[in-house]
Amino acid sequence: MQRRTKVAVLGVALLLTVGLTGSAVAAGSAVTSGAEGRPQREAAALTGTAKLYRSLGDDITFSFDAHLAAKDDADPMKATGTFEWSHYLNGDGAWAKAKVDCLVTGGKVAVVSGIVTDTNLPDAKGTRVGISVHDLGHRDRLGYSWATTEDLGPKDLPKCVSSAPFEKVKQGTGDFTVVPWEPQF
Numbered sequence: 001m002q003r004r005t006k007v008a009v010l011g012v013a014l015l016l017t018v019g020l021t022g023s024a025v026a027a028g029s030a031v032t033s034g035a036e037g038r039p040q041r042e043a044a045a046l047t048g049t050a051k052l053y054r055s056l057g058d059d060i061t062f063s064f065d066a067h068l069a070a071k072d073d074a075d076p077m078k079a080t081g082t083f084e085w086s087h088y089l090n091g092d093g094a095w096a097k098a099k100v101d102c103l104v105t106g107g108k109v110a111v112v113s114g115i116v117t118d119t120n121l122p123d124a125k126g127t128r129v130g131i132s133v134h135d136l137g138h139r140d141r142l143g144y145s146w147a148t149t150e151d152l153g154p155k156d157l158p159k160c161v162s163s164a165p166f167e168k169v170k171q172g173t174g175d176f177t178v179v180p181w182e183p184q185f
Contacts, residue, residue: 050174130162
């Protein structure tokens with residue numbers, strides 16, 4: 001009986017050692033170290049995909065992969081990534097993809113802007129657009145700059161400008177995640 005207990009204790013110790021080592025390696029590859037060796041998260045982020053709710057059944061999807069690196073904490077205009085959206089009803093519609101040029105978050109609200117790099121919308125390529133997201137769990141909301149401007153908006157729309165997040169995400173279609181920006185003032 002005593003021998004089985006020692007084998008069990010050694011087995012558990014081995015599993016814990018392997019598990020902790022594996023966790024440390026995995027965590028180390030995803031997080032950079034700060035000046036004092038503490039883990040350092042990115043300064044801000046907006047990620048995820050969801051569909052908007054429309055009573056007519058429009059298929060409207062928004063996807064975000066926008067990030068502000070920890071080293072760029074003081075300058076939201078150094079954000080990187082892309083975002084895209086599409087809007088279809090009865091087989092007709094349009095899509096666009098933009099390259100991020102600014103990301104500002106505050107709490108669970110994000111505003112991201114970017115330049116349209118690829119689209120099937122006439123004259124939209126090269127236009128700056130802005131989108132806002134309110135991360136409310138699975139009840140997120142979204143707004144976009146072209147809600148109050150003609151078409152997608154003026155080519156000279158300032159960076160990180162959008163409307164309030166007035167649209168509702170369709171239940172069960174996804175979830176946006178906002179990493180709050182916490183600049184050192």
